[in-house]
Amino acid sequence: MLYRAGEAFTHLHVLNSGFFKMISVSADGREQVVGLKFRGDWLGFDAIAGASHACDAVAMDTAEVWSLRYDELLQACARRPELLGLMHEAMSHEIVRDRDTLMSICTLPADARVVAFLQHWAQALSVRGLRADQFSLRLTRAEIGNYLGLTLETVSRVLSRLARASLIAFNEKSRRDICIPDLQALESFVQGRVSLNLH
Amino acid sequence: MLYRAGEAFTHLHVLNSGFFKMISVSADGREQVVGLKFRGDWLGFDAIAGASHACDAVAMDTAEVWSLRYDELLQACARRPELLGLMHEAMSHEIVRDRDTLMSICTLPADARVVAFLQHWAQALSVRGLRADQFSLRLTRAEIGNYLGLTLETVSRVLSRLARASLIAFNEKSRRDICIPDLQALESFVQGRVSLNLH
DNA sequence: CGCACTTTTGAACGCTATCAATGCGTGTGG
């Protein structure tokens, strides 16, 4: 765990390798995965406003993180304006990304949400030069469901249906490692609402 | 409309009076209310990353907006570091706020979501020194539902139920203007419903 | 007044949650 909700804010972090999940807990104890972080993403922006972190940052793998003291970072930005540009870009990107997930959750049915989740993950890998046709989800069904506003059973059922339709395939070792032979086919699935009720 | 999705990014804006809604449209035409803005909020952060706006900013009322050229703003920040602090705080606050709404939508049933929406609005007014026990929603039932991942009928039903329970009251002129005699009562109403769902 | 838009309310349907049983892989201890 890189930081926990409530901890005093001192550093921002840049993820150089590995994967993180961001987890918020509400006052009444509801827990929620509110974001996923990949290589190059910044962590800790949530803490600037309140001077303490608003969520937990949990590594999903061995990870390498560059931690930067915020005050020193600002001084460095004064000397090197392009650094400030990078930081603003990262913050802006996070805002846009969060809105995209909000839209997915508000407007898509369960199966399309799961597909959008897979696409998101695949694209995140692809943009970073990693293979996007075969990867590990690194989240339990329960966590995926939580992130998407679904139950773990629904996630499991959708994935099974996608596998039955050969739009994805499971690794024979672990059902958390999946293959996406044709990302286009998945994409058109969301668009056209192809019915998978083959049974 | 202050700006539209796709427009080139030149200015950030600070809302000095009035109310704005932020509307995103996905590639396949799904429309989504992704945020609400009140006095003192900044608008336009979404455009920094992509150099063009990612959503529409629509006024819900006559509004006064201060528009600041981004490049000039950065120069001013170099001279006055506290200005940069304000801007970062606003961005960070937006990130935290977006996550809160995501959590509400993912973890709460319909009635609790509507209540959370009312609380959010009331608190936004209260923090700004405006009266929070009586205000106009400025959104149609359809827009509220869209923002909360519900249909307009569900929103209408929940509001009617809340009014029947005297937790809120409608203005006799317009059913978009509501009274909240006891905000605490509303809050405990959500708590009770959620704790039932938690086990 | 007519027209378009918004809101309310009812009834029926369907998607997703809930409840429950089973299987699988892993680590642990007898």
Next chain:
DNA sequence: CCACACGCATTGATAGCGTTCAAAAGTGCG
């Protein structure tokens, strides 16, 4: 080595919440 517990995943049956479809009333405006 096996038995066992534990966490994770799958699958089925059922129920319920929210959607969909539909009708009617209220509101604002040219």
